[in-house]
Amino acid sequence: MEKTLIQNDILIDLKHITKSFGSHMVLDDFSLYIRKNEFVTLLGPSGCGKTTTLRIIAGFETPDTGEVFFEGKNINSLPPEKREINTVFQKYSLFTHMTIAENIAFGLKIRKKPKAYIEEKIKYALELVGLTGFEDRCPETLSGGQQQRIAIARAIVNEPKILLLDEPLGALDLKLRQSMQLELMRLKNELGITFVYVTHDQEEALTMSDTIVIMNQGYIQQIGTPEDIYNEPENAFVADFIGDVNMLDGKVISKSAVEMLGTSFPCTDEGFEAGTKVDVVIRPEDIVLTNPGEGTIDGLVEEVIFKGVHYQMKVRCRGYAFFVCSTVCREAGSKAGLQIDPFNIRLMPKPQSDDERAVHEE
Amino acid sequence: MNRASQKRTLLAFPYIFWIIAFTLIPVLILFWYAFTDAEGAFTLKYLAAVFQKVHLKSLWMSVRLSFVCTVLCLLIAYPLSLCMRSLKISRKWMLTTIVIIPMWMNFVLRIMSWQLILSKNGILNRLFSMLSLPPQNLANSGAAIVIGMVYDFLPFMLLPIYNSVMDVEEDVLEAARDLGAGTLTVIFKILVPLNRPGIISGITMVFVPALTTFAISDMLGGGKVMLIGNIIEQEFLNTMNTHLGSGLSLILMVFILIGMLFSFRLERDQEEYKAKSTAEKEKELC
Numbered sequence: 063m064e065k066t067l068i069q070n071d072i073l074i075d076l077k078h079i080t081k082s083f084g085s086h087m088v089l090d091d092f093s094l095y096i097r098k099n100e101f102v103t104l105l106g107p108s109g110c111g112k113t114t115t116l117r118i119i120a121g122f123e124t125p126d127t128g129e130v131f132f133e134g135k136n137i138n139s140l141p142p143e144k145r146e147i148n149t150v151f152q153k154y155s156l157f158t159h160m161t162i163a164e165n166i167a168f169g170l171k172i173r174k175k176p177k178a179y180i181e182e183k184i185k186y187a188l189e190l191v192g193l194t195g196f197e198d199r200c201p202e203t204l205s206g207g208q209q210q211r212i213a214i215a216r217a218i219v220n221e222p223k224i225l226l227l228d229e230p231l232g233a234l235d236l237k238l239r240q241s242m243q244l245e246l247m248r249l250k251n252e253l254g255i256t257f258v259y260v261t262h263d264q265e266e267a268l269t270m271s272d273t274i275v276i277m278n279q280g281y282i283q284q285i286g287t288p289e290d291i292y293n294e295p296e297n298a299f300v301a302d303f304i305g306d307v308n309m310l311d312g313k314v315i316s317k318s319a320v321e322m323l324g325t326s327f328p329c330t331d332e333g334f335e336a337g338t339k340v341d342v343v344i345r346p347e348d349i350v351l352t353n354p355g356e357g358t359i360d361g362l363v364e365e366v367i368f369k370g371v372h373y374q375m376k377v378r379c380r381g382y383a384f385f386v387c388s389t390v391c392r393e394a395g396s397k398a399g400l401q402i403d404p405f406n407i408r409l410m411p412k413p414q415s416d417d418e419r420a421v422h423e424e
Numbered sequence: 425m426n427r428a429s430q431k432r433t434l435l436a437f438p439y440i441f442w443i444i445a446f447t448l449i450p451v452l453i454l455f456w457y458a459f460t461d462a463e464g465a466f467t468l469k470y471l472a473a474v475f476q477k478v479h480l481k482s483l484w485m486s487v488r489l490s491f492v493c494t495v496l497c498l499l500i501a502y503p504l505s506l507c508m509r510s511l512k513i514s515r516k517w518m519l520t521t522i523v524i525i526p527m528w529m530n531f532v533l534r535i536m537s538w539q540l541i542l543s544k545n546g547i548l549n550r551l552f553s554m555l556s557l558p559p560q561n562l563a564n565s566g567a568a569i570v571i572g573m574v575y576d577f578l579p580f581m582l583l584p585i586y587n588s589v590m591d592v593e594e595d596v597l598e599a600a601r602d603l604g605a606g607t608l609t610v611i612f613k614i615l616v617p618l619n620r621p622g623i624i625s626g627i628t629m630v631f632v633p634a635l636t637t638f639a640i641s642d643m644l645g646g647g648k649v650m651l652i653g654n655i656i657e658q659e660f661l662n663t664m665n666t667h668l669g670s671g672l673s674l675i676l677m678v679f680i681l682i683g684m685l686f687s688f689r690l691e692r693d694q695e696e697y698k699a700k701s702t703a704e705k706e707k708e709l710c
Contacts, residue, residue: 155599159617169603
């Protein structure tokens with residue numbers, strides 16, 4: 063999906079950012095813009111530079127080279143306390159010597175807001191995060207989820223233009239994480255501010271984001287909506303990182319066929335010359351199991367795991383074990399045919415330069 | 425009694441013996457002497473002796489000098505701890521430097537070197553004359569005693585404060601800055617309150633030995649400045665008036681206890697507040 067770029071719609075613009083710690087290059091010529099009201103998720107494995115990007119936006123790190131623009135103004139040398147940006151930290155980082163109300167009021171008191179205004183804001187923020195009546199409690203007496211919600215309340219009362227969230231749900235259990243995800247989306251819609259969210263959890267990213275930025279080793283791999291990223295991964299790293307995939311070596315035969323495992327599969331991806339070696343990506347849910355002989359290729363079902371909604375199967379065809387998800391079960395040890403719709407076969411160029419190869423290392 | 429607790433009692437025995445032999449019994453003896461006269465009859469006159477003008481003056485001087493010393497130690501130790509934190513020196517290495525290295529040199533020698541530095545023709549005055557500043561008459565004054573006490577007791581202030589400064593997580597400070605706090609606000613609204621327990625124990629650990637010191641005031645006061653510690657020392661060693669010495673010691677002990685109660689109180693208030701919060705939470709869960 064092509065995005066129309068309206069200049070005054072851009073809130074944060076990172077231009078050619080380079081950052082290294084010692085000899086370790088964390089970000090290399092990194093450029094990214096974030097628009098107003100967007101829920102942007104920086105997604106990638108640990109060490110991919112996503113937290114560093116967030117810290118550069120917040121002002122805790124200064125880029126070695128490159129510029130950070132906030133509403134068109136260069137803010138490279140602006141310290142974090144002067145930026146209209148607030149952060150929700152991974153470890154909550156509440157002030158343990160203050161009550162919940164004092165925690166929330168901290169930013170407002172520094173800005174010398176009137177007392178009545180502060181009182182009202184505290185009430186409003188606690189209501190928003192569903193913790194009304196917690197004003198006089200001490201942070202240490204709250205559960206992890208509650209503490210995280212207070213951390214969010216403490217950040218949003220300052221009405222920042224951007225809220226940065228650094229893996230805020232990382233320390234919570236699955237159930238709580240899922241309900242907090244919904245809560246964060248609700249908050250974002252209610253407040254109408256820009257969220258920049260950092261996570262390594264692809265499901266979380268797919269659930270919440272307007273835009274996902276997939277990063278690896280300091281490079282952006284792909285930017286797009288969750289649907290784009292899932293359905294049209296631009297390279298093997300993205301395909302592999304988002305969801306489960308079958309990835310095979312293939313060779314383009316013609317405009318509408320690719321050869322893999324010695325078999326010709328019909329496909330629709332164009333733009334490759336015949337003879338080009340490619341990576342072939344197939345999602346496990348896109349493979350249809352048929353009776354032996356009726357599909358494009360035959361294989362042996364090696365393993366079946368019941369996953370609730372579907373069965374997860376391993377089907378070996380000529381040495382390659384396909385990963386298949388289907389609601390129809392085939393017995394382990396039986397033969398089956400594999401049928402794949404031409405438009406579900408995705409072809410990707412093999413990486414050529416070192417930069418591109420970096421994406422394969424993870 | 426089960427075997428585990430029997431074993432514990434057995435292991436605790438040397439400690440109990442130590443406390444009884446070297447703390448409890450001496451204190452009881454002190455009480456005995458303080459409340460009796462030479463004939464062994466009960467009397468309060470040795471306790472009341474603190475109201476004699478010379479004793480009151482010494483006590484007041486002691487309180488004043490140890491107060492100044494404590495404040496100076498705090499003013500040095502806290503900023504120093506913040507600097508050490510921001511320098512990111514290894515904590516183990518730093519603690520060794522603070523605690524172990526000063527012990528390498530004998531206490532008496534350390535104070536004697538200050539005598540040389542502060543004396544009329546000492547290093548300090550020579551330095552002053554080189555910079556064409558007027559010579560200072562610091563030897564044998566209250567100021568000299570304070571300098572010696574600060575020098576000697578600073579590690580006791582530094583240690584607990586440095587520890588509590590290092591215990592504050594970096595992202596708590598980042599959170600404060602993120603919410604708009606400048607450096608001073610971060611220090612006074614976040615760091616100082618979080619370090620309160622360390623500061624309180626530092627104050628206690630400096631104020632108590634400073635109040636009772638007699639060796640430092642002997643050597644740097646040159647007999648001109650009499651602290652309550654010196655008076656007590658003299659009663660015991662020179663005039664051999666054990667009863668008066670004990671009486672004054674007891675009074676001093678009361679002062680120390682008041683100081684310690686005060687600091688315990690400060691810490692307990694904080695604990696109580698937390699406990700109250702926890703209780704509320706439990707009530708809610710029920």
